[in-house]
Amino acid sequence: MLAAVRSATLLGVEGRAVTVEVHVSNGLPGFQIVGLPDEACRESRDRVRAAVMSSGLPWPSNRVTVNLAPSSQRKGGSGLDLAIAIGLLVANGDIPGEAVERLGFLGELGLDGSLRAVAGVAPMVGAFQELTPVVPRASFREARAISPGPVRVALYLREIVDALTGVAPWPDEPDDDFVDDEPVVPDLSDVRGQATARMALEVAAAGGHHLLLVGPPGAGKTMLAQRMTGLLPSLTPAMALEATMVHSAAGVRLPAVGMIRRPPFRAPHHSSSMVSLVGGGTSSLRPGEISLAHGGVLFLDELGEFSPAVLDGLRQPLEEGVIRVARARASATLPARFLLIAATNPCPCGGGPPGSCDCDDGARLRYLRRLSGPLLDRFDLRVGVAKPGVDDLLQSGGGECTATAAARVDRARRAAIDTRGMLNSEIPASHLDLVAPLQPAARLMLRNELERERLTGRGYHRIRRVARTIADLEGDPTEAVGEQHVAMALQLRVRLRVSMREQVA
Amino acid sequence: MSADLPPEAYASALASFPHMSIHRLGALLRHHPPDEAYAIAIGEHAPSGLIERVLVDDDVRAAWQRAGRSALLHEAWQRCVGLGLRVLLYDDADYPVLLRNDPLPPPVLFAEGDLTLLGGRRAAIVGTRNATAAGRDTATTLGRQLADADVHVVSGLARGIDGCAHRGALQTVGAGRPIAVVACGHDVEYPREHRALWRSVAERGLLLSESPPGTSPEAFRFPMRNRVIAALSEVVIVVESRHRGGSLITVNEAIERGIPLMAVPGGVHNRAASGTNQLIRDGANVVVDVTDVLVALEMDHRRSPGFVDPRPRPSGADLVVYESCAGEPRTIDGLALACSLSLVDTAMAVARLEHVGWIQQSDGWFEAVGSPLR
Numbered sequence: 013m014l015a016a017v018r019s020a021t022l023l024g025v026e027g028r029a030v031t032v033e034v035h036v037s038n039g040l041p042g043f044q045i046v047g048l049p050d051e052a053c054r055e056s057r058d059r060v061r062a063a064v065m066s067s068g069l070p071w072p073s074n075r076v077t078v079n080l081a082p083s084s085q086r087k088g089g090s091g092l093d094l095a096i097a098i099g100l101l102v103a104n105g106d107i108p109g110e111a112v113e114r115l116g117f118l119g120e121l122g123l124d125g126s127l128r129a130v131a132g133v134a135p136m137v138g139a140f141q142e143l144t145p146v147v148p149r150a151s152f153r154e155a156r157a158i159s160p161g162p163v164r165v166a167l168y169l170r171e172i173v174d175a176l177t178g179v180a181p182w183p184d185e186p187d188d189d190f191v192d193d194e195p196v197v198p199d200l201s202d203v204r205g206q207a208t209a210r211m212a213l214e215v216a217a218a219g220g221h222h223l224l225l226v227g228p229p230g231a232g233k234t235m236l237a238q239r240m241t242g243l244l245p246s247l248t249p250a251m252a253l254e255a256t257m258v259h260s261a262a263g264v265r266l267p268a269v270g271m272i273r274r275p276p277f278r279a280p281h282h283s284s285s286m287v288s289l290v291g292g293g294t295s296s297l298r299p300g301e302i303s304l305a306h307g308g309v310l311f312l313d314e315l316g317e318f319s320p321a322v323l324d325g326l327r328q329p330l331e332e333g334v335i336r337v338a339r340a341r342a343s344a345t346l347p348a349r350f351l352l353i354a355a356t357n358p359c360p361c362g363g364g365p366p367g368s369c370d371c372d373d374g375a376r377l378r379y380l381r382r383l384s385g386p387l388l389d390r391f392d393l394r395v396g397v398a399k400p401g402v403d404d405l406l407q408s409g410g411g412e413c414t415a416t417a418a419a420r421v422d423r424a425r426r427a428a429i430d431t432r433g434m435l436n437s438e439i440p441a442s443h444l445d446l447v448a449p450l451q452p453a454a455r456l457m458l459r460n461e462l463e464r465e466r467l468t469g470r471g472y473h474r475i476r477r478v479a480r481t482i483a484d485l486e487g488d489p490t491e492a493v494g495e496q497h498v499a500m501a502l503q504l505r506v507r508l509r510v511s512m513r514e515q516v517a
Numbered sequence: 518m519s520a521d522l523p524p525e526a527y528a529s530a531l532a533s534f535p536h537m538s539i540h541r542l543g544a545l546l547r548h549h550p551p552d553e554a555y556a557i558a559i560g561e562h563a564p565s566g567l568i569e570r571v572l573v574d575d576d577v578r579a580a581w582q583r584a585g586r587s588a589l590l591h592e593a594w595q596r597c598v599g600l601g602l603r604v605l606l607y608d609d610a611d612y613p614v615l616l617r618n619d620p621l622p623p624p625v626l627f628a629e630g631d632l633t634l635l636g637g638r639r640a641a642i643v644g645t646r647n648a649t650a651a652g653r654d655t656a657t658t659l660g661r662q663l664a665d666a667d668v669h670v671v672s673g674l675a676r677g678i679d680g681c682a683h684r685g686a687l688q689t690v691g692a693g694r695p696i697a698v699v700a701c702g703h704d705v706e707y708p709r710e711h712r713a714l715w716r717s718v719a720e721r722g723l724l725l726s727e728s729p730p731g732t733s734p735e736a737f738r739f740p741m742r743n744r745v746i747a748a749l750s751e752v753v754i755v756v757e758s759r760h761r762g763g764s765l766i767t768v769n770e771a772i773e774r775g776i777p778l779m780a781v782p783g784g785v786h787n788r789a790a791s792g793t794n795q796l797i798r799d800g801a802n803v804v805v806d807v808t809d810v811l812v813a814l815e816m817d818h819r820r821s822p823g824f825v826d827p828r829p830r831p832s833g834a835d836l837v838v839y840e841s842c843a844g845e846p847r848t849i850d851g852l853a854l855a856c857s858l859s860l861v862d863t864a865m866a867v868a869r870l871e872h873v874g875w876i877q878q879s880d881g882w883f884e885a886v887g888s889p890l891r
Contacts, residue, residue: 457872507878
């Protein structure tokens with residue numbers, strides 16, 4: 013009267029194997045789940061009961077105890093429904109025990125006995141290792157992307173029971189027609205003018221430099237940011253797997269191929285909460301927006317409107333490429349290596365050419381102070397985006413298309429990885445003289461900027477990394493960085509006028 | 518009531534009372550000696566029938582009585598003494614003649630520095646706090662050159678044009694000095710970043726306020742301050758002002774007092790110059806350089822020393838880029854397009870020009886600095 017069925021739960025972006033033990037014994041009829049289930053998990057009692065009965069299967073009039081092992085670990089969500097139902101039927105003698113030995117079950121049950129998809133199938137299937145996953149049909153793509161062997165799918169609990177008892181064969185795998193439903197990234201050729209901002213996008217993509225776009229409303233900051241992912245190369249297999257795991261764990265729909273192959277683009281609104289951005293919240297520690305942007309671009313429009321605590325939360329991921337979310341009962345490390353693009357107005361009124369701003373200094377200062385400090389320091393590129401002029405808008409034909417620029421970016425990224433083993437934004441300050449030496453004229457130009465206090469020490473290293481990327485994009489990654497590269501890098505780091513006297517260097 | 522305090526102490530204390538407008542204070546001090554006026558204000562003495570009218574508001578009387586109960590009287594006087602301020606009453610012999618005949622003279626004036634400066638030639642330079650680089654440069658140059666010609670520069674020590682005019686006057690080789698009229702107490706150095714400038718003006722020029730020490734810079738005080746600036750000047754020069762800028766208050770006060778008005782013209786696209794251009798359209802005299810002001814003051818301007826620009830002249834692409842910025846502020850994209858240069862060549866040109874000081878950048882916009890190439 014005892015059965016053990018394999019399943020899994022989710023913590024962060026990792027699946028944890030769970031064994032569902034079901035014991036049916038004499039005693040007062042009842043149904044109890046132990047082993048630290050959360051609310052959704054405890055409710056599965058009622059779903060399982062209804063689903064089993066709707067499927068035309070007998071419900072034992074005995075005492076049923078379900079243990080979720082290891083019982084010290086907290087389990088959340090409705091993904092254990094199927095395993096509990098199968099375990100119950102095995103313990104009740106309706107399914108032979110040996111039929112479920114090499115299988116792992118995932119899925120939520122409907123009251124009518126149907127199977128529903130759950131979030132995080134990919135990482136949970138990953139935790140099964142050599143077991144054959146049995147998942148709801150709607151989760152087939154995710155399971156398929158991860159599982160090394162075959163995947164069993166079904167629409168109804170009854171189909172699974174029939175297959176396990178040998179009454180009917182397993183339902184066929186769905187043969188989805190291959191549809192290319194990866195999101196279409198808009199093309200750069202739609203952008204008129206904005207030569208500097210275009211260049212900044214290219215440099216950001218080539219060197220992995222974080223980018224801040226500063227300009228009045230309507231200048232095209234969002235339009236530019238949306239075109240960023242088109243410049244980035246496709247994800248490496250390892251990165252693609254991590255991104256897929258994150259998307260699956262967060263319950264975000266995966267493309268038809270099952271894997272996230274193109275860099276994702278996430279643009280959370282400025283009213284987003286801390287938890288929605290960095291992750292956590294539920295007992296399974298759902299990944300936040302910054303993890304969903306893993307391998308791709310995180311775009312924060314109206315940066316100054318985000319709450320300061322949320323912006324502070326970005327510091328660890330920017331530094332380490334991961335976010336460690338810890339709660340009293342659980343903690344998880346979520347991947348979060350993204351390229352940050354942020355947009356802001358220069359002041360509350362939106363700004364424009366000097367003399368056109370209506371804000372008083374106090375308001376201006378408060379506005380920029382919200383951005384300044386540690387976060388502002390992490391942007392290698394700070395670019396002013398002005399409203400395009402009439403000449404630009406009337407210019408026949410758009411600018412260069414994404415593919416041309418992406419080819420240059422790809423070459424520069426390869427060169428950086430081949431010669432230095434890392435992207436330029438990651439070059440440690442101590443290596444700069446070795447991998448990004450300056451020609452004498454370039455050194456002089458930087459010395460002038462430093463002497464006039466237009467550049468801080470930290471800004472100096474950032475300029476050098478950016479200049480290295482510009483030189484890489486132009487040609488030889490082994491040549492010294494020239495004056496023209498430094499001059500261009502300086503133009504990609506505008507000074508923000510905080511007040512008449514104070515400027516962000 | 519202490520007998521050992523001078524009349525100025527009572528006047529200073531009265532000036533620091535809540536709701537004590539210039540009108541109320543003027544009425545009290547015109548009809549009563551200061552100690553009596555103080556007693557009236559705190560309700561210990563009956564006012565004369567003439568001024569009872571201005572004191573009828575019960576809220577005001579209650580607020581004054583509360584203020585009178587605190588140790589304000591001694592405290593206010595100690596602050597004035599501690600700061601070394603001269604407190605001038607309307608009847609004092611030293612009270613500026615210029616203000617004595619004003620339609621709305623300050624009832625009490627707190628002064629630090631050289632009061633004899635008010636006997637010299639005086640020109641006011643006023644304008645927006647949020648000025649362009651060109652506007653700030655014009656204000657500084659005008660301030661310096663006027664002071665070189667022994668003209669004192671009157672302004673308000675505010676951010677932007679005001680501060681630049683005073684800074685310019687302090688750089689002089691001539692006998693002109695800065696005269697500042699501020700809207701807060703002498704010890705409330707506002708804006709904070711002008712603290713050093715504030716001290717220099719007090720030490721080398723004259724710093725005036727209608728408000729006793731400790732008064733904070735509340736918004737309503739600035740229009741009143743502007744009237745004193747206008748009253749103290751022989752000519753008012755507006756360097757840059759928006760359509761509804763605060764400097765236009767100074768302009769109105771000047772017009773009311775029949776003081777000549779001059780304005781520095783600005784580019785037609787420059788919003789910071791929209792007010793000044795309107796003034797010119799309305800008939801204000803044009804200021805292009807210091808000579809225009811000196812002519813308006815009927816002064817011999819031939820003594821003003823020549824100014825040699827020490828910056829090396831740009832040439833080639835740099836010259837093209839400089840001249841493109843000289844018309845109006847431009848972005849790097851705008852410059853590249855206007856000068857038909859590549860982005861990198863433009864970046865090189867602006868780096869060189871910025872290094873020498875011909876142009877400067879803020880928020881991604883480039884502006885030409887200093888007098889144009891001749």
